[in-house]
Amino acid sequence: MPTVIQAIEQRSSKRAYLPKPVPQDIQEKILNAAAMTPSGANMQPWKVMAISNEEVLKNIGDAIIARMDEGLEHDQFIQYYPVNWVNPYKKRRIVTGSGLYKLLEVDRKDNATRLKMWHDNFRWFGAQTVYFVFTDKANIDGAQGALIDCGAYMQSIMLAAQEFGIDSCPQGSTTEFGRVVARVLDMPDNLALLYSVVLGYEEKDAKINSYQPKRASLEETVTFIN
Numbered sequence: 001m002p003t004v005i006q007a008i009e010q011r012s013s014k015r016a017y018l019p020k021p022v023p024q025d026i027q028e029k030i031l032n033a034a035a036m037t038p039s040g041a042n043m044q045p046w047k048v049m050a051i052s053n054e055e056v057l058k059n060i061g062d063a064i065i066a067r068m069d070e071g072l073e074h075d076q077f078i079q080y081y082p083v084n085w086v087n088p089y090k091k092r093r094i095v096t097g098s099g100l101y102k103l104l105e106v107d108r109k110d111n112a113t114r115l116k117m118w119h120d121n122f123r124w125f126g127a128q129t130v131y132f133v134f135t136d137k138a139n140i141d142g143a144q145g146a147l148i149d150c151g152a153y154m155q156s157i158m159l160a161a162q163e164f165g166i167d168s169c170p171q172g173s174t175t176e177f178g179r180v181v182a183r184v185l186d187m188p189d190n191l192a193l194l195y196s197v198v199l200g201y202e203e204k205d206a207k208i209n210s211y212q213p214k215r216a217s218l219e220e221t222v223t224f225i226n
């Protein structure tokens with residue numbers, strides 16, 4: 001069994017999956033483990049729609065792609081990415097994106113392929129289990145703590161999944177169309193989608209799954225005061 005550090009270091013976002021849902025008993029183990037994620041005042045602000053129904057996933061994907069085809073850039077509850085990108089984050093985003101396109105030999109100007117790769121998010125990269133994580137709008141009305149808690153919850157899901165040989169990809173792409181997801185799922189009005197996580201069994205031969213973007217050094221990101 002991997003150590004905690006190995007599990008953290010070995011996880012990476014996978015973007016091609018075998019058409020195989022995650023069995024319910026394994027999902028329950030993952031979700032029970034993730035439920036132990038700490039949260040401020042133990043408020044546990046996450047509400048999860050754990051979907052392995054092919055038709056429902058297709059309907060969500062169709063609805064999002066239809067909105068994109070209408071020219072809509074987002075239909076969201078929360079703004080995930082910075083509105084104004086500054087360095088070093090801007091540079092890291094560019095390096096990470098261009099690294100993936102380079103690996104796949106996709107030209108910078110090949111907009112059709114790039115669009116298809118973006119649409120792949122909404123086809124769940126071929127996976128058949130996706131978790132949509134919502135929170136109560138009241139939790140994020142003038143406060144951001146629930147976002148921190150739900151972010152930690154995301155990592156718990158992805159790490160716990162690894163114990164069962166299940167890979168994952170977190171998705172902010174669905175955050176951008178959170179209202180579309182909520183409408184298709186007919187969610188109560190008080191809930192806002194924060195993100196989704198695709199879960200499944202990676203297609204091992206897919207080149208895209210070999211991509212492991214590097215991290216900034218501790219010198220860049222940490223200040224020790226001893």
Ligand SMILES: Cc1cc2nc3c(=O)[nH]c(=O)nc-3n(C[C@H](O)[C@H](O)[C@H](O)COP(=O)(O)O)c2cc1C
Pocket residue numbers: 011012013014015096121169170171172173174195211212213
């Ligand atoms: C909140 C969040 C949203 C993300 N959204 C997407 C997404 O919509 N599509 C995607 O392919 N990857 C998405 N990613 C994956 C990141 O691109 C990835 O975590 C990052 O490049 C580091 O690579 P790694 O996860 O393989 O270590 C997201 C990651 C996070 C944490």
